[in-house]
Amino acid sequence: MRDLPRHNARLAAENLTVTRGGVPILQGVSFTLNPGEVLILRGPNGSGKTTLLRTLAGLQPPLAGEVQAEPETITYGAHADGLKATLSVEENLRFWASVHGQSDITNAVEGFNLAGLVERPSANLSAGQKRRLGLARLLVTGRPIWLLDEPTVSLDVPSVQLFADAVRAHVAQGGAALIATHIDLGLEAASFDIGPYKADPATASDPAHSDGFDEAFL
Numbered sequence: 384m385r386d387l388p389r390h391n392a393r394l395a396a397e398n399l400t401v402t403r404g405g406v407p408i409l410q411g412v413s414f415t416l417n418p419g420e421v422l423i424l425r426g427p428n429g430s431g432k433t434t435l436l437r438t439l440a441g442l443q444p445p446l447a448g449e450v451q452a453e454p455e456t457i458t459y460g461a462h463a464d465g466l467k468a469t470l471s472v473e474e475n476l477r478f479w480a481s482v483h484g485q486s487d488i489t490n491a492v493e494g495f496n497l498a499g500l501v502e503r504p505s506a507n508l509s510a511g512q513k514r515r516l517g518l519a520r521l522l523v524t525g526r527p528i529w530l531l532d533e534p535t536v537s538l539d540v541p542s543v544q545l546f547a548d549a550v551r552a553h554v555a556q557g558g559a560a561l562i563a564t565h566i567d568l569g570l571e572a573a574s575f576d577i578g579p580y581k582a583d584p585a586t587a588s589d590p591a592h593s594d595g596f597d598e599a600f601l
């Protein structure tokens with residue numbers, strides 16, 4: 384069983400303003416994610432969930448406010464699977480594990496029912512199988528804070544269950560997860576609704592902080 388550094392799995396957002404294409408999308412976002420917690424990120428399409436997750440993950444700077452988390456505690460599961468197409472399932476997991484200084488992929492293979500697929504190039508997986516492999520990578524990072532963007536897209540019901548089980552096991556070991564999803568995962572979790580944090584359109588983009596181009600998120 385993995386031994387996650389319990390005290391590291393805390394993330395706090397302090398009065399965050401997040402932007403997309405230089406335009407403020409959310410402002411005044413504050414919340415805390417504690418070890419052992421699952422928080423479901425709620426908000427309609429286009430409300431800024433991806434933008435917030437990317438900011439929390441350190442992939443883009445906030446326009447204002449602060450993200451507090453210990454270094455190298457966060458792993459971000461994006462919309463895109465980010466798999467290496469020519470590598471097999473096992474090679475993908477071993478590669479990802481080595482990037483994070485880990486070596487054991489057993490939990491990842493078993494936890495996402497990949498044993499029968501280990502030798503298959505990831506390019507030849509179905510959409511749901513790719514998604515399972517993408518999620519299995521979470522288990523080889525050794526990182527305690529999972530930030531996940533629509534993790535169940537393409538998953539069938541049994542696979543959603545595998546994912547929910549993985550999250551349960553993760554938080555039972557002191558991990559934490561913030562999950563943007565529109566479906567009920569059957570998890571014991573609080574919700575964080577970003578609706579009240581919609582940025583005031585009058586808060587014009589600050590050119591000093593504008594990215595200056597039309598961002599495309601991968």
Ligand SMILES: Nc1ncnc2c1ncn2[C@@H]1O[C@H](COP(=O)(O)OP(=O)(O)OP(=O)(O)O)[C@@H](O)[C@H]1O
Pocket residue numbers: 403404408426427428429430431432433434435597598599600
């Ligand atoms: N390339 C872009 N440049 C600037 N703004 C964009 C771009 N793409 C999307 N936006 C806008 O940024 C806002 C926030 O988008 P974001 O992807 O964070 O929302 P979301 O809540 O994750 O949506 P969904 O539930 O549909 O995934 C939306 O209003 C969207 O229209």
